[in-house]
Amino acid sequence: MEIHYKIIGVLLIALSFVHLVFPKYFNWTEELSALSLANRQIMYIHTFFIALVVFLIGLLCLTSSNELVSNSFGKKIAFGIGIFWLIRLYIQFFGYSSKLWKGKTFETVVHVVFSLFWAYLSVVFLASYWI
Numbered sequence: 543m544e545i546h547y548k549i550i551g552v553l554l555i556a557l558s559f560v561h562l563v564f565p566k567y568f569n570w571t572e573e574l575s576a577l578s579l580a581n582r583q584i585m586y587i588h589t590f591f592i593a594l595v596v597f598l599i600g601l602l603c604l605t606s607s608n609e610l611v612s613n614s615f616g617k618k619i620a621f622g623i624g625i626f627w628l629i630r631l632y633i634q635f636f637g638y639s640s641k642l643w644k645g646k647t648f649e650t651v652v653h654v655v656f657s658l659f660w661a662y663l664s665v666v667f668l669a670s671y672w673i
Contacts, residue, residue: 543673546666547607553659554600561593599623610670617671624667631660 565571565586574582602610602619609616634657643649 543611544607547603551600551603554596558593558597620667621671627663631664
């Protein structure tokens with residue numbers, strides 16, 4: 543199980559850095575210009591904190607994989623993180639409209655890849671609790 547945490551750690555740290563390109567990729571300067579200053583800043587700040595949490599979870603996986611699988615406290619942490627990713631998996635299907643990806647090759651691939659990734663994270667973290 544520890545090897546899965548090492549893999550997850552690397553992938554989550556990489557994902558946290560992908561958040562750096564969101565403003566440019568999603569053209570936030572133009573897209574968010576109609577929003578109030580508060581709403582615009584919420585988008586930037588929440589994205590930063592999501593990236594930070596993803597980075598820290600990745601770092602936890604890399605540095606504390608043994609603890610996540612071998613002791614009671616680590617298993618409780620893994621369980622909580624597993625619930626987090628399970629909810630993220632749910633949101634992938636019920637929070638985002640399929641209009642965003644259906645019929646679009648790149649977006650469909652991204653949707654499928656991230657659905658599988660959220661499922662993998664959920665299974666590994668939750669399985670650690672019961673193993």
